[in-house]
Structure formats: structure tokens, C-alpha cells
Amino acid sequence: MPTLSAAVERGNPDELLRIVDALCERRSWEELLELKDRCLEAADRGKQLWGVAEHVDYRLALEAPPEWAGPVVVSGAGRFTIGPLTEVAASSHTWSEISPHLETGPARQVVAQERAIRGDAVDEAGGEIPLQLQPWEPAYPVATYHDRSAEFPPPDLPDLLEVELQTASEALEDPDSLEALEGLVTTWTTESNGRSESFAVSGSARSAVAAFGLTHARMVEIPFATAMAVMAWAGASGGAHGRRPGAAAGRFAAWWAVAMLTDSSWPPDPIDLGSSGVSLRWYAWSDLIPPTGWTLHLAVEDPTEGLGWAVSAVDAV
Numbered sequence: 001m002p003t004l005s006a007a008v009e010r011g012n013p014d015e016l017l018r019i020v021d022a023l024c025e026r027r028s029w030e031e032l033l034e035l036k037d038r039c040l041e042a043a044d045r046g047k048q049l050w051g052v053a054e055h056v057d058y059r060l061a062l063e064a065p066p067e068w069a070g071p072v073v074v075s076g077a078g079r080f081t082i083g084p085l086t087e088v089a090a091s092s093h094t095w096s097e098i099s100p101h102l103e104t105g106p107a108r109q110v111v112a113q114e115r116a117i118r119g120d121a122v123d124e125a126g127g128e129i130p131l132q133l134q135p136w137e138p139a140y141p142v143a144t145y146h147d148r149s150a151e152f153p154p155p156d157l158p159d160l161l162e163v164e165l166q167t168a169s170e171a172l173e174d175p176d177s178l179e180a181l182e183g184l185v186t187t188w189t190t191e192s193n194g195r196s197e198s199f200a201v202s203g204s205a206r207s208a209v210a211a212f213g214l215t216h217a218r219m220v221e222i223p224f225a226t227a228m229a230v231m232a233w234a235g236a237s238g239g240a241h242g243r244r245p246g247a248a249a250g251r252f253a254a255w256w257a258v259a260m261l262t263d264s265s266w267p268p269d270p271i272d273l274g275s276s277g278v279s280l281r282w283y284a285w286s287d288l289i290p291p292t293g294w295t296l297h298l299a300v301e302d303p304t305e306g307l308g309w310a311v312s313a314v315d316a317v
Contacts (some may be wrong), residue, residue: 002096004019004031004034004035004038005038007019008035008038008039008042008047008049009042011042011048011049013048013049013051013052014102016035016049016052017029017052017055018040020032020035020037020052020055020056020059021147022086023035024059024063024147025062026204026215027064029060029064029065029068031223032056032059032060032064033060033068035052035056036052036053036056036057038174039052039053039056040053042121048197051080053079054078054079054080055081057072057077057078057081057085058073058078058081058082058085058088059147061073061078061085061088061089062088062089062091062092062145062147063092063147064255066093066097066098066100066101067101069089069092069093069098069101070089070098070100070102070229071101071103072085072089072175073085073086073098073102073107073108074087074103074105074107074316075106075107078105079243082145082149082150082244083143083145083150083244083246083289084110084243084244084245084246084247085107086107086110086111086114086246087101087110087114087244087246087247088145089111089247090111090114090115090118091114091118091142091143091144091145091258092145094115094120095111095112095115095116095120095122095123095124096120097122098111098185099111099112099124108124108199109124109127110249111124112124112131113127113129113131113247113248113251113252114246114247114248116130116131116132116133117133117142117247117248117251118142119133119139122275127194128266128267129251129252129255129267129268129270130253130270132145134270134271134274135274136224136225136229136277136278137225137228137274137293138155138226138229139229140228140229140232140233140247140250140251141153141154141155141229141232141233143236143244143246143247145289152233152236152244154230154233155226155229155230155233157222157226157230157284158218158220158222158284159220160166160218160219160220160284160285160286161218161219161220161290162216162217162218163206163216163217163218163219164215164216165206165207165209165214165215165216165217166203166204166206166207166210167207167210168201168207168211168213169201169202169203169207169208169211169308170201170202171199171200171201171211172200172201172202172307173200174200174307174309176260177200177257177260177261177304177309178198178199178200178309178311179260180253180256180257180259180260180261181198181257181261181298181309181311182196182197182255182311182313183235183253183256183257184200184231184233184235184240184253184254184296184313185187185235185237185296185313185315186238187238187239187242187243187245188234188237188239188240188242188294188313188315189313189315190236191239191242191243192238192239192240192241192242192315193239193240193315193316193317194239194240194242194294194313194314194315195313195314195315196240196296196311196312196313196314197311197312197313198208198213198214198309198310198311198312199212199309199310200307200308200309201306201307201308201309202306202307203306203307203308204221204301204308204317205219205281205283205285205299205300205301205308205309205310206219206299206308208299208300208301208308208309208310209283209285209299209310211310212287212310212312214287216288217285217286217287217288218286218287218288219283219284219299220280220283220284220285221281221283222282222283222284223282224274224278224280224282226282226284227282227298228254228258228277229298230284230296230298231250231253231254231257231296232247232250232251232253232254234250234252234253234296235249235250235251235253236248236250236251237250237294238316239294239315240293240294240316240317241317242315244263255268255273258273258276258277259273261280261300261309262276262277262279262280262302264276266310271297279302279304280300280301280302281300281301281302282297282298282299282300282301283298283299283300283301284290284297284299285297285298285299285310291314292316293314293315293317294313294314294315294316295313295314295315296311296312296313296314297310297311297312297313298310298311299311
């Protein structure tokens with residue numbers, strides 16, 4: 001292997017990434033950190049090697065022992081890696097392993113949430129939502145990270161069936177609920193090519209979907225837990241080109257959406273929020289054109305109050 005200093009001076013990112021692979025294979029974490037420092041110093045001198053340095057952080061967070069992974073997980077790090085380092089590190093280290101090596105602060109809290117989502121017992125002061133999955137929550141879909149790629153599986157949904165929609169009711173002003181639903185895909189619409197639209201109506205979920213100008217759609221009722229998984233998946237995703245917020249952000253966005261739809265206080269009581277969410281009827285839907293790219297089509301109905309909401313969001317490459 002060429003000396004690190006000589007390789008950095010040549011400034012060839014492909015060569016340097018091959019060196020990163022070799023150092024990871026050898027588990028030479030100290031040399032890997034030295035390579036990162038040399039790349040950052042060279043970047044200060046005008047060499048375009050910041051991407052290699054970020055990739056080193058990513059590989060340390062993913063593959064290194066917790067005493068090496070923890071220190072790279074700090075707020076603002078990994079802005080251009082495949083996923084947030086909080087989620088990357090949490091995907092491959094248990095809370096008991098990595099928590100002694102995390103600084104106090106926001107990044108530590110996010111890692112705690114990420115590990116809670118993965119079923120860890122997290123002994124940590126919580127934030128606005130609990131660090132334990134509630135009985136009414138699903139097994140959220142989580143990311144799987146590899147050295148140069150990642151998998152972000154969507155939740156499984158039942159088949160949608162074509163239905164005739166009810167006549168659209170007059171749209172209602174419900175900015176908190178609609179902003180919360182569209183907030184699930186903020187990254188798609190602000191950092192990528194996504195677009196979103198939502199409606200609140202006096203009526204059913206079908207009449208809320210009809211507010212998009214449709215007379216027919218494909219719909220299926222889904223359990224509340226499935227709806228939570230769908231919302232959390234959307235909130236965690238970066239869409240086609242955006243920066244992935246991560247599973248912890250997705251779960252938070254899903255809780256916030258339920259709180260706004262049910263007029264719950266914030267921070268919510270977890271038992272009350274679950275009861276309120278179960279009392280609503282939830283639907284996955286789409287128009288009659290098969291969806292492509294990243295999509296969120298969700299409709300909600302409050303049968304007691306006679307209210308319906310629907311959101312449509314699409315992002316494409």
C-alpha cells in the first residue's frame with residue numbers, strides 16, 4: 001500500500017477510496033483516522049478530498065468498534081454520506097456498546113432514538129417522545145447500510161382495490177393537520193424534486209381523496225400501526241435527491257402528524273395518543289396510474305367528528 005501522505009498528495013479520490021477499503025478490511029482504524037485528517041488538511045489547501053474524509057467517517061460509524069465509531073457521531077458530521085451518521089452507527093452498534101463513546105448532546109439523543117426503534121432497551125433521559133416503542137407502534141422499517149450502498153425498505157401494504165369516490169366535500173381550513181401531513185415529506189419537497197398536496201374535508205376519507213379531482217381511486221383500509229410505519233418511512237426518507245433524515249426523525253414526524261390530526265397536546269401522553277390514533281380510520285390510496293418513484297398517499301377519517309384528510313406526495317428521479 002502506498003504511504004498515506006503520498007496518496008493524499010496525488011489527490012486521486014478513486015485511489016484513496018481503495019485505500020479506505022483496504023484499511024477497513026485490515027481493521028486499521030488508527031490509520032483510517034490519520035487518512036481522514038490528512039484529507040481534511042489537503043482540502044484546506046484546495047484539494048477536493050472532503051468527500052473522502054466524509055466517507056472515512058461513514059465507514060468508521062458503520063464498521064469500527066464503538067470506541068472509534070462513537071466519536072465521529074457529532075452534530076453536523078456526515079452531511080454528504082449515504083445516511084446520517086447517527087443512523088449509520090445505530091444500525092451496527094447496540095446502545096450499551098456505543099453510548100459510553102457518544103458526546104452529550106443532540107446527536108446522542110438521536111442515536112438513542114434510533115436504537116429504541118430497533119428494539120434496544122435505552123436507559124437515557126428521553127425527549128418529547130418516549131425512548132421505548134409503544135404497544136400500538138409497528139416494527140418500523142429501518143435502513144441497512146453497506147460500505148458503498150444502503151437499503152431503505154418501504155412498509156408492506158395490502159393490495160389496493162378500485163373504488164368509486166364520494167362527491168368531494170368543501171375543503172376545510174385545518175392548517176395544523178395539513179402541515180403535519182405534508183411535513184412528512186418536507187425533505188422531498190425542499191431538497192429534491194418532490195411535490196405534495198393535502199386536503200381536509202367535512203366527510204369521509206373517500207371524499208378527502210375526491211378533493212384531488214378524482215372520481216375513482218385505488219384504496220385499502222390499513223391498521224393504525226401500518227399507517228404509522230408508512231408515515232415514519234416517508235419522514236425518514238430523503239426521496240430521490242434529498243438528505244435522508246433517518247428513522248428517528250421519521251418516527252417523530254409520524255407522532256406529530258397523529259397529534260395534530262387528533263388535537264392532542266404536545267408532548268403527548270403515549271397511551272392517549274395511541275388510543276386517539278386507533279379511533280381513526282386509515283387508508284392507503286393512489287390514483288389509477290401505477291405509482292413510480294417515491295410516493296406517499298394516505299387518507300384518514302375521523303368517524304366521530306365526520307372529518308377526512310388526504311395527502312398526496314410524489315418524488316421522482
